[in-house]
Amino acid sequence: MSEKDNPTAARKVRADAERNRVRLLETAKIAFAEKGSGASLEEIARIAAVGIGTLYRHYPTRDALIEAVYRNESEQIMAAAKRLAEERAPVDALREWLLLCVDYMAVKHGMADALNSLVGGTSDLYATSGVQIKKAIAMLVDRAIASGDIRLDIEPLDLLRALAGVATIATGPTGTQAAKGLVDILIAGISTRR
Amino acid sequence: MSEKDNPTAARKVRADAERNRVRLLETAKIAFAEKGSGASLEEIARIAAVGIGTLYRHYPTRDALIEAVYRNESEQIMAAAKRLAEERAPVDALREWLLLCVDYMAVKHGMADALNSLVGGTSDLYATSGVQIKKAIAMLVDRAIASGDIRLDIEPLDLLRALAGVATIATGPTGTQAAKGLVDILIAGISTRR
DNA sequence: TTACATACGGAGGATGCCTCCGTTTATCAA
């Protein structure tokens, strides 16, 4: 009875379950970074010394795993958005934030890829990270619009998608450079003044 | 001896080989349009009523097949670029051409996808179609730069990549709209005047 | 008509996806 009334205290999470979850997460982080978001799930399970079934129980879909891996990064990006919004002029904040995203995509090779998975695709997997990122960019964009510095006819997220499009393909320093250049172009393109 | 001196006349292409090549091409065109560039090669072979081995002989890699399928489209796009360059003011020509590309991506669902394969990725598969597209956009961009209407610090191809990035994810009318909106932003972003 | 270069086709080995279910084990109450 008391258990039914207080479902959060139901039963402690089994220690082995938690252990495996963490190991999977760490292994996946490395695998995705190395091989992009298409890395083999069976290999991840193998390296984590865990059965494939265990992987699927913890993370029922590839996207669930991707999201878990990048949740941390997403939160950092989100935090950065908040900080920039407070410290910088609207347009600067937006520019800096986009550049930051490019860096993330560069450092975590495969992050661009992952961002695509999170942010795009079929609606029913718009999970928390995706929503967070969406909120972050919407906040920055709205602020810049309110200030009258920019106008934007497309969905804010599409700015990120464009960046991801470039970063996904051209990896390495060249790609990063290209993506950063694109940031300037985009900012200039949505500015109402020069 | 004479054959060695004139290798082009070596031996006529076998009729059945040519037949199969064409059938594969047509089947693949449909399959890619329907399922994107990830369509199953085995299924394509099956529908074309050809052994899988035959498919791989004609087109050793997935990208080879993709390129062959879209070579025609690439040539049309190339031709359009030439025509626009003659008929329109530099910037207009570039804008119209980019919009045209978006339409291509939209109509041939999976074209954006395919464009990515052709235009990006590992350098050693930059085959003819990729080069053609590269030339087309370079020509339009150079012309607009020469006229002093735009400046561009990034590789021209990256404009296309950005469009593809958006179009790949958000398919359907919404995606097309977004991609077209992005064209305006990009043009505005690289313009030197308003 | 013959000989052979050329092309065909699919079996086969490898990998990956995901589900299902029999077995094991951590936890909790007695």
Add this chain to the structure above:
DNA sequence: TTGATAAACGGAGGCATCCTCCGTATGTAA
């Protein structure tokens, strides 16, 4: 401490796909 049991484990198995390899069939030229 000792069951009882819910929870978690793990991997076999069915299916799809990739790509290679090689024995067989066939179009072409002499």
